[in-house]
């Protein structure tokens with residue numbers, strides 16, 4: 001039904017924003033058991049309609065997502081030169097949004113070369129290896145939504161949009177995994193419970209295909225440096241962790257085995273785990289709301305909190321829709337109204353003005 005889908009578009013982009021804005025104050029932190037209570041109170045306050053405070057500001061995650069949404073709504077065909085200009089202009093307008101250092105270098109190169117070949121600067125980074133940061137994954141949500149019914153195009157556009165800044169196969173496939181997870185969440189009935197293990201197995205099935213394509217293109221079946229089945233292996237870890245008993249050491253294992261870092265490899269599977277884990281109760285998180293539990297759990301892992309909460313929030317929001325997100329919480333975030341407009345524009349660009 002049309003209104004359900006529209007609600008999912010809004011939920012996904014709003015979920016991404018809330019994860020970014022509320023996770024950002026904790027970015028880079030190590031979270032102790034005691035800090036979990038601080039985080040519980042932090043979200044209690046943010047959900048309190050009488051609580052007044054300055055906006056929680058968004059970071060590069062949302063700044064770049066804005067450009068991706070505009071790229072989809074403003075032009076009928078994917079125009080990557082247009083997208084790279086949007087990224088660069090947005091950065092120079094507000095450079096202090098917490099961008100990665102490598103990506104800043106790429107923006108300078110793009111501008112200095114007058115966008116002659118928009119894929120070249122990124123491909124030259126890290127001595128030709130390209131960045132494996134999570135920057136491609138953190139901004140991919142609008143692409144997953146827009147192409148939710150065209151899987152092939154979704155993968156193609158997500159891949160190219162990522163390659164403007166991240167060309168390492170781990171950076172690209174991390175963005176594809178995040179897109180696939182969102183697309184799968186869009187397809188899920190928000191009123192039916194998701195089976196976490198089945199969701200995970202479905203992701204695994206799709207990553208097997210995606211990681212095989214890379215293999216054929218690069219003709220590297222003999223020389224496996226551990227990146228060939230990287231995300232398939234991570235998804236196996238996710239599945240195992242989901243079956244584990246929730247004891248005191250579980251979060252340490254999550255951080256150790258899935259990661260909480262700024263590489264796509266150490267954050268995208270973690271975000272997916274956060275979403276799937278938070279479908280059920282978590283002992284030290286007091287809320288009945290699955291969306292809140294997802295981002296609060298993501299932040300409680302520490303590390304790249306804005307980005308992991310942003311990605312987990314996008315998946316949860318795509319599953320549940322905007323009406324499952326606490327309005328007071330949303331209103332604490334800078335740009336929340338604009339993000340909802342952005343979601344509506346994306347929906348209209350996709351489904352037509354009659355919807």
Ligand code: R7I
Pocket residue numbers: 059060061098099100101102103104126129130131132133134135136138165166168262263304306307
């Ligand atoms: O991936 P990117 O856009 O960064 C996103 C992260 C998110 O957490 C945001 O919230 C923001 O805080 O930054 O930016 P990049 O600069 O491409 O990658 C981020 C960092 O990862 C780089 O600055 C490097 O420190 C590291 N990195 C690498 N290090 C060594 N070798 C990325 N790729 C490599 C690599 O190949």
Ligand code: MG
Pocket residue numbers: 059060061097098306307
């Ligand atoms: Mg950020």
Ligand code: MG
Pocket residue numbers: 027098099100
């Ligand atoms: Mg940062």
Ligand code: MG
Pocket residue numbers: 027304305306307308
């Ligand atoms: Mg971050």
